[in-house]
Amino acid sequence: MFEWGWYNDIDPGPSLSYFTTAEINNMSDCAWSDPLYDATYKAQSTEMDPAKRLQLVYKAQQIIYQQSPYVPLAYSDDTEAWNTSRWTGWVQMPAKVGNVVYPPYGFATYLSVRPKTGGGGTPAGLIGVLVVVGVVVVAAVGGGLFVLVKRRTRSADEPLEE
Secondary structure (H helix, E strand, C coil): CCCCCCCCCCCCHHHHHCCCHHHECCCECCCCCCHHHHHHHHHHHHCCCHHHHHHHHHHHHHHHHHHCCCCCCCCCCCCCCCCCCCEECCCCECCCCCECCCCCCCCHHHHHCEECCCCCCCCHHHHHHHHHHHHHHHHHHHHHHHHHHHHHCCCCCCCCCC
16 A cells, blocks of 8 residues: 555546556556456547547546546645746746646746846846856866866876876
């Protein structure tokens, strides 16, 4: 017995695949098998009509619910918090329904969040440049010190110079 949680993909296919017979000894950690589920999973994975596919996904979920290869203890909401008074560029993925701080579907927030600027503050672009310059300077100084120490350190098997 164990307890854990999942993040699902935007497309239900990968999560539904874990319950197929083919995934036993692979991604299936419950080793559950149901021929009707396998057929339903296969049908939804090739259905091109979104409305028909959705009905097949619902059917697959219903089979899982009825057969109970897992016993869910809770259906928890993702709770996130972010500061919009000082930061901007937060992106919800998928739009209007997804996560912001930890989006399992993409990295839009990580690429776009930045400090807000308000008259007289330091522009966000300048802060980014200063951070990059600081990192380069630290790396250069650190690299220089490393080379200097390496040159001055003699290995045990080097002969002494006369």
